[in-house]
Amino acid sequence: MVHKQFDIRISGNGDLSGFLTKLMTTGTKITSLSVVKDVAHFRTNRQGVAQIRRHRRAYRLKAAITIAGYETGAKRIFSSYRFLIACAIPFVCSFFLWTVEVESEMPEVVDRIEAKLASAAIVPFRPLASIPDEGEIRRALMLDDPSLSWVRFRKVGATLTVIPMLSPPFDDNPVVKEAPADLIARTGGIITRFELERGERVGRVHQTVKKGDVLATGILEQGDKKTVVGAEGAVYADYWMEYSFSLPKTIDYQLQGEEVVKFSLMPPWQQGDGALSDKEERWKPWLPFVKTERLVEERSGQLELKKGMEKTFIIPLLKTKILSEPSRKVIIKDEKILHVTFDNDKVNGTVLFLLNDDIAVKRPISQGDEANWTNN
Secondary structure, X not given: OOOOOEEEEEEOOOXXXXXXHXXXXXXXXXXXXXXXXXXXXXXXXXXXXXXXXXXXXXXXXXEEEEEOOOOOHHHHHHHOHHHHHHHHHHHHHOOEEOEEEEOOOOHHHHHHHHHHHHHOOOOOOEEHHHOOOHHHHHHHHHHOOOOEEEEEEEEEXXXXXXXXXXXXXOOOOOOOOOOOEEEEEOOOEEEEEEEEEEOEEOOOOOOEEXXXXXXXXXXXXXOOEEEEOOOEEEEEEEEEEEEXXXXXXXXXXXXXXXXXXXXXXXXXXXXXXOOOOOOEEEEEOOEEEEEEEEEEEEEEEEEEOOOOOHHHHHHHHHHHHHHOOOOOOOEEEEEEEEEEEEOOOEEEEEEEEEEEEEOEEEEEOOHHXXXXXXXX
């Protein structure tokens, strides 16, 4: 029969040496005795435990008794091989795709997308590392399906959700045809070139025109026959434009600093609920769980406009504003400062810019004249 052993810890402000002597005189079996800073540790049997409980109060001591070799429930669980297996199973499973879902309100679209995913081997129980990049999946789905305008993906753990976005319905309404028109000058200038799609020139290159002059006519003459076709295209000319401005004297600005690249691990169970953001990208195709994040530090400050900064700062700022206007192919050839004034909190002025731009605008051909000719 195996006798149970107990680990004893004796502490307190009482007579520790007298207590140990008393146990020995009663024949208590004591092994592995150590005394450190008035705390005694030793091992004894069941009879020794009975003697300790009988005499410890008389010596004003505390006793902590545990079964030798016994581990607490939590310690036994965490040190058990079963616990390691229980942790390893979800860890290994997280490297596989377990669920593929298609989210759409149209059953026929769901069936079509599921069939394409299956043909591309994007199915459950496939390793996540072998699944193609989202861009490749998107191209494969949209290649033969014109009804798709985009495909979104959402990843949650080992679940991949495909969200097809349908194109808007095709509008087959005919485009309203504009009435035939001539091209006239919206401002005066010197013509530099013609880019006509239809119609006949009236002016010529290097000719000076004023506002309202006809640049191209939409009426073609062939002998005695006149045909109304309408003029289309652009006529470029050099002209001066007076530009008035008002700027705050103190301007807040931001500058981009150096780009910083950060590398981080992206385990499959922490990949988030969607594709990587614009600042993030996977590092290598064969390392799908490593991502990089590119950050650009921005610096901000203030600039006070002073006299002498007209050509170094104000003129370039105005040029940038003019060139940034949409639907314009303007070229700035020259500039002249008419006047600039610096007040307490504002900078006001006027600048002349020599521009090269399309000055042609349409003017409908009068119906009375059109009725006298043959219209194609």
